[in-house]
Amino acid sequence: MKYNYHAIVSSDWNECLAPCGPFDFIAFTFPELKPALDDIFKRYTGNHITLKKAMQQVKALLPEPVSVSQMDAYLSEAFSMYTGVADLMRWCHSQKILFMLNTTGAVGYFQRAVFKHLLPPLPVISAYAEPHFPQEASDPEKVFPLFETTDKAKHTEKVARKAGVPLNRIIIMGDSGGDGPHFKWGSENKAFLIASMAKPSLQQYCQKEGIQPGYFFGHTYSKGETIDHASEIEYNFKNLADVIADYLYLCLHRCE
Numbered sequence: 001m002k003y004n005y006h007a008i009v010s011s012d013w014n015e016c017l018a019p020c021g022p023f024d025f026i027a028f029t030f031p032e033l034k035p036a037l038d039d040i041f042k043r044y045t046g047n048h049i050t051l052k053k054a055m056q057q058v059k060a061l062l063p064e065p066v067s068v069s070q071m072d073a074y075l076s077e078a079f080s081m082y083t084g085v086a087d088l089m090r091w092c093h094s095q096k097i098l099f100m101l102n103t104t105g106a107v108g109y110f111q112r113a114v115f116k117h118l119l120p121p122l123p124v125i126s127a128y129a130e131p132h133f134p135q136e137a138s139d140p141e142k143v144f145p146l147f148e149t150t151d152k153a154k155h156t157e158k159v160a161r162k163a164g165v166p167l168n169r170i171i172i173m174g175d176s177g178g179d180g181p182h183f184k185w186g187s188e189n190k191a192f193l194i195a196s197m198a199k200p201s202l203q204q205y206c207q208k209e210g211i212q213p214g215y216f217f218g219h220t221y222s223k224g225e226t227i228d229h230a231s232e233i234e235y236n237f238k239n240l241a242d243v244i245a246d247y248l249y250l251c252l253h254r255c256e
Helices: 024-029 031-045 051-061 068-078 085-094 107-115 151-163 177-188 200-209 237-255
Strands: 007-011 097-106 124-128 142-146 170-174 192-196 215-217
Touching: 007 151, 007 237, 024 031, 024 068, 031 051, 031 177, 068 107, 085 097, 085 237, 097 107, 097 142, 097 151, 107 124, 124 151, 142 151, 151 170, 151 177, 170 177, 177 192, 177 200, 192 200, 192 237, 215 237
Parallel strands: 007 097, 007 170, 097 124, 124 142, 170 192, 192 215
Antiparallel strands: none
16 A cells, blocks of 8 residues: 555554453453453553463453454444544544554454444554454555554554654554553654553553653543543543644654
8 A cells, every 4th residue: 555644643442542442342242251351451451461472361261263243243232432533533634644553452343343434444553463354345455463562663663664754753642551662662763652541551661661751641540540431431532633733743843
């Protein structure tokens, strides 16, 4: 594909743009697995185990792979995202800013969400490789399979190089310690870092590595604080359009 963009937003999805976890579709299909899945999610987003190890543990739990019909049933019943996320994606597209999902969520989840018109078209995604369903015309033109959280930075850089976008015109969004390596790469390359619904694990990672996010959006959680998805919905992600526009204006007039 040919990239024709002047900036890139590379964002996590789960609990960053949407009040859900990457294993929710599995827990919906196999409810008895939810406690184990929640534990695995906490351990890899807290950087206690690798994503590869986490996914091996998830695969070992599954009695059978999740099918297209089971994924569609989950999406019809439970799909949600934060207020204004789709509007922000569309605004980025109108401004020739590539909005790239870069997440440990499953490729198949996004395939079906776009097919069912729950999400705007996604030209590029970086996501965990399984499940991956038969290709549809609505699928992203380019999918980067993600196997470790460190792959997020590698894929962002590949897309930027392909598009000819300077690294300081990249906006990275994340919420947890699993986004830490992406933030570290962004900090080293002068990208703009947005901590969205920031969890203590991301804050601790940034403090340890001397990283200062450029902007905190939504609720910033304290250690031990319970995740409150109901209050998170009150934040409108379309408001980030002004934050991104202001940053890119400064880049064009000062950063270069």
